[in-house]
Amino acid sequence: xxxxxxLDIVFALLWAxxxxxxxxxxxxxxxxxxxxxxxxxxxxPLRPLRYISWAYLEIVQGTPLLIQFLLAFFGISxxxxxISPWMSAALALTTFTSAFLGDIWRGSVDSIPVGQWxxxxxxxxxxxxxxxxxxxxxxxRRSIAPTVGFLVQVVKGTSLASAIGFVxxxxxxxxxxxxxxxxxFVYLVTAVVYFGICFPISVFxxxxxxxxxx
Amino acid sequence: MTYRxxxxxxxxNWDLLLEGVGLTLQLSALAxxxxxxxxxxxxxxxxxxxxxxxxxxxxxVEAIRNTPFLVQLLFIFFGISSLGPRLGSxxxxxxxxTINFGAYATEIIRAGIQSVEQSxxxxxxxxxxxxxxxxxxxxxxxxxATVYPALTSQMVLLLLLSSVVSQxxxxxxxxxxxxxxSRTFRDFEVYITLALIYVILALGFKLLAxxxxxxxxxxxxxx
Numbered sequence: 001x002x003x004x005x006x007l008d009i010v011f012a013l014l015w016a017x018x019x020x021x022x023x024x025x026x027x028x029x030x031x032x033x034x035x036x037x038x039x040x041x042x043x044x045p046l047r048p049l050r051y052i053s054w055a056y057l058e059i060v061q062g063t064p065l066l067i068q069f070l071l072a073f074f075g076i077s078x079x080x081x082x083i084s085p086w087m088s089a090a091l092a093l094t095t096f097t098s099a100f101l102g103d104i105w106r107g108s109v110d111s112i113p114v115g116q117w118x119x120x121x122x123x124x125x126x127x128x129x130x131x132x133x134x135x136x137x138x139x140x141r142r143s144i145a146p147t148v149g150f151l152v153q154v155v156k157g158t159s160l161a162s163a164i165g166f167v168x169x170x171x172x173x174x175x176x177x178x179x180x181x182x183x184x185f186v187y188l189v190t191a192v193v194y195f196g197i198c199f200p201i202s203v204f205x206x207x208x209x210x211x212x213x214x
Numbered sequence: 215m216t217y218r219x220x221x222x223x224x225x226x227n228w229d230l231l232l233e234g235v236g237l238t239l240q241l242s243a244l245a246x247x248x249x250x251x252x253x254x255x256x257x258x259x260x261x262x263x264x265x266x267x268x269x270x271x272x273x274x275v276e277a278i279r280n281t282p283f284l285v286q287l288l289f290i291f292f293g294i295s296s297l298g299p300r301l302g303s304x305x306x307x308x309x310x311x312t313i314n315f316g317a318y319a320t321e322i323i324r325a326g327i328q329s330v331e332q333s334x335x336x337x338x339x340x341x342x343x344x345x346x347x348x349x350x351x352x353x354x355x356x357x358x359a360t361v362y363p364a365l366t367s368q369m370v371l372l373l374l375l376s377s378v379v380s381q382x383x384x385x386x387x388x389x390x391x392x393x394x395x396s397r398t399f400r401d402f403e404v405y406i407t408l409a410l411i412y413v414i415l416a417l418g419f420k421l422l423a424x425x426x427x428x429x430x431x432x433x434x435x436x437x
Contacts, residue, residue: 062370062413064377066388067405074401152280159282163381170284183292191281191289198280 016172031097038102060099068092073164089161108143149205223398234390245311253319278317307379326357359431366423
């Protein structure tokens, strides 16, 4: 049997981090798209749309991410669809991301003074024009910093995909521990790798917050 | 083929789930109380003039906030235990949750304390309050009142995060759900029930927090 040096462990963990990054990117992109729709529904003049969006946000934000992963993996199969850990991890994380991003963006749109809506309406703009030309450009500026900050939550969230057997960074750490019996070193390095991904994002988000402040 | 829902297994094992809810609430409550204590001390360290103390507190907050809870938990349960003191799964779970919540509480309470104006403190002093009283009544209480919404939503997140400790076999709600699933194979029914229970717990906690806000911070009505 082959022995693992500490350097081997570090490289194996760094290599495993690519799945963490890939899953984060997929969730962020797909979650962003769904989140944008949710935000549109939440601020729409149509009451049923607002209620649906509100219920979605409350339910997703009220359930643990771990349960969402388990539901996406074990629960979907009752529809008769075979779902891979990959697909279910992406699905669960997209759901989670969309709910939070939808809420963050709704907050930024709400923070735009109502006079802006009224002024653009007075210029006889259509709803789409009011939103697209006047409100969103201002709201985007306010939402950038919290959006980047939320990316940290997404990266950390990917670690729970390990519970459904998706081999990303946290799962690799457990697998390596089972072989090397060095939990202290392995989990420490794992934490450092996560920190190396998340900390720069946090710092960047705080910088944005300062530079974009009015 | 159509799927037949069988929620019977849930009714038959309600005592198991209730036991899980009990432990989930117990873990969350303990972690909140201990974490708030860490938060107050941590916030004081962060704003203190002592460079080492504030650096130490900043390092703690950043280290916890930028790593996943699962890794923190596994590190404490397997990593620390491999070095010396053997922790049971409950102790490890409570320790990890407390350390995690403490970091977020530190940051939130610090923001609250820094929002208290210097003139308030001077006013308190000139009323003849001693330093302790000034901190407790003039600084901490209004500070917590200011950040109360952020603090309570972090508590809800903690309640949901506690599901992760099922991964080290702490017998809380999610663990009981996994156990039930592995025995009955009613995957969907079990997990949808768990989701529902968590939503109810989270909403219940939010309601409770709102009720407490009215009682705790009566003075905010006069500001």
